[in-house]
Amino acid sequence: MFSKACEYGIRAAVYVALQSLDGRRVSVNEIAEEIDSPIAFTAKILQQLSRSKVIHSVKGPTGGFELDRTEMDTVKLSMIVHAIDGDDIYIGCGLGLKECNANQPCPLHDKFVDIRTDLKNMLENTSLYELATGLEVGLTYLKR
Amino acid sequence: MFSKACEYGIRAAVYVALQSLDGRRVSVNEIAEEIDSPIAFTAKILQQLSRSKVIHSVKGPTGGFELDRTEMDTVKLSMIVHAIDGDDIYIGCGLGLKECNANQPCPLHDKFVDIRTDLKNMLENTSLYELATGLEVGLTYLKR
DNA sequence: CAAATAAAGGACATTTTTATCCTATTTATT
DNA sequence: AATAAATAGGATAAAAATGTCCTTTATTTG
Numbered sequence: 001m002f003s004k005a006c007e008y009g010i011r012a013a014v015y016v017a018l019q020s021l022d023g024r025r026v027s028v029n030e031i032a033e034e035i036d037s038p039i040a041f042t043a044k045i046l047q048q049l050s051r052s053k054v055i056h057s058v059k060g061p062t063g064g065f066e067l068d069r070t071e072m073d074t075v076k077l078s079m080i081v082h083a084i085d086g087d088d089i090y091i092g093c094g095l096g097l098k099e100c101n102a103n104q105p106c107p108l109h110d111k112f113v114d115i116r117t118d119l120k121n122m123l124e125n126t127s128l129y130e131l132a133t134g135l136e137v138g139l140t141y142l143k144r
Numbered sequence: 145m146f147s148k149a150c151e152y153g154i155r156a157a158v159y160v161a162l163q164s165l166d167g168r169r170v171s172v173n174e175i176a177e178e179i180d181s182p183i184a185f186t187a188k189i190l191q192q193l194s195r196s197k198v199i200h201s202v203k204g205p206t207g208g209f210e211l212d213r214t215e216m217d218t219v220k221l222s223m224i225v226h227a228i229d230g231d232d233i234y235i236g237c238g239l240g241l242k243e244c245n246a247n248q249p250c251p252l253h254d255k256f257v258d259i260r261t262d263l264k265n266m267l268e269n270t271s272l273y274e275l276a277t278g279l280e281v282g283l284t285y286l287k288r
Numbered sequence: 289c290a291a292a293t294a295a296a297g298g299a300c301a302t303t304t305t306t307a308t309c310c311t312a313t314t315t316a317t318t
Numbered sequence: 319a320a321t322a323a324a325t326a327g328g329a330t331a332a333a334a335a336t337g338t339c340c341t342t343t344a345t346t347t348g
Contacts (some may be wrong), residue, residue, distance in 0.1 A: 007240035060345025061293040096151035107275040131251040204315030205323040
């Protein structure tokens with residue numbers, strides 16, 4: 001569904017949000033350790049997220065990644081997916097046709113649109129804050 | 145969503161079904177031409193589908209690929225996806241966690257399950273016959 | 289100011305996916 | 319039996335995704 005990069009990206013962003021709830025800024029090393037992902041690859045992804053304004057980065061000692069409380073509400077999963085995987089999930093045809101649309105639909109078009117609309121809505125309505133608080137109260141997990 | 149191989153596989157299978165409605169057996173070359181896919185790669189995918197009993201292959205002159213009318217009803221998209229992409233779409237965690245399940249869910253688990261259930265149902269309830277007839281009456285398209 | 293810390297970024301390596309090419313096998317037709 | 323047409327399958331190539339390593343840049347602290 002999502003690329004590996006995107007999976008790591010979401011997990012990383014949720015972890016950053018979780019720690020930011022406590023006012024903690026976190027390093028790439030800590031993030032990779034806590035979400036069980038390859039360090040250097042995770043660093044690249046965090047760069048992307050930072051450039052896309054999904055999370056905030058600070059260089060130097062005591063630096064790291066963080067999000068302020070308002071951003072956690074504003075940042076939806078859709079922004080992360082878009083920053084890393086682009087908009088394939090939203091606009092692409094399920095069967096890979098270039099010119100598939102409502103006027104010239106592929107055999108799967110209508111059925112696919114339904115599912116994708118649900119996915120899109122879910123991503124656009126799910127904030128990092130929501131996911132981070134679920135983790136905080138021990139309802140969900142990020143490792144393994 | 146699906147791999148390129150799977151996209152080609154579905155398009156190829158639907159085209160085979162469409163032609164089989166008219167009792168026509170089709171060659172790899174014709175299929176690749178009609179669904180606008182790379183010939184040799186498409187041949188490999190057709191081999192997979194043939195080995196998985198999704199379509200029927202016949203060697204030699206006048207040979208090619210075909211499906212009988214009953215098979216078109218029996219063969220669902222889920223079988224094609226399973227034959228080519230395996231069951232990642234069904235069982236994998238949205239965030240790539242190995243041990244994600246209802247007891248130890250990732251932050252996205254519940255929301256993901258809903259969407260995936262819909263996708264699964266769609267794939268399991270959509271037959272090649274249904275897709276082929278849509279093409280036949282000119283409601284849908286396979287190229288571009 | 290020097291040293292240490294942490295992200296940014298470039299270059300490269302590995303793995304997986306996608307794609308091609310060539311030979312072998314099967315089979316219909318003459 | 320010979321030929322030709324078609325799929326099967328092995329070997330390889332190319333491209334994309336994933337992953338690693340090392341240097342640069344920014345910034346805090348002593």
